Amino acid sequence: MVKVVINFFDDYFFYLYLMLEQFFTCPYCWETISMLLDTSVSRQTYIEDCEVCCNPIQIETNFFNKELIDFQASSIEQ
Numbered sequence: 001m002v003k004v005v006i007n008f009f010d011d012y013f014f015y016l017y018l019m020l021e022q023f024f025t026c027p028y029c030w031e032t033i034s035m036l037l038d039t040s041v042s043r044q045t046y047i048e049d050c051e052v053c054c055n056p057i058q059i060e061t062n063f064f065n066k067e068l069i070d071f072q073a074s075s076i077e078q
């Protein structure tokens with residue numbers, strides 16, 4: 001039981017260390033939304049749905065030494 005609790009907190013802090021919460025404006029509804037970015041991958045592009053209007057947003061991130069040096073959120077061209 002104690003071991004389970006310790007493992008839980010280890011995973012929790014590991015998760016906080018790796019993830020960065022980034023706030024930005026949705027290109028569709030202009031609401032300010034946040035997403036958790038994985039700082040362990042230096043450069044990535046992926047599609048994430050807006051939590052407000054559910055439209056697909058193309059996210060581009062670029063990390064250097066776990067510091068966010070470039071971030072773009074753009075609409076998907078139909």
Ligand SMILES: [Zn+2]
Pocket residue numbers: 026027028029030031050051052053054055
């Ligand atoms: Zn939106």
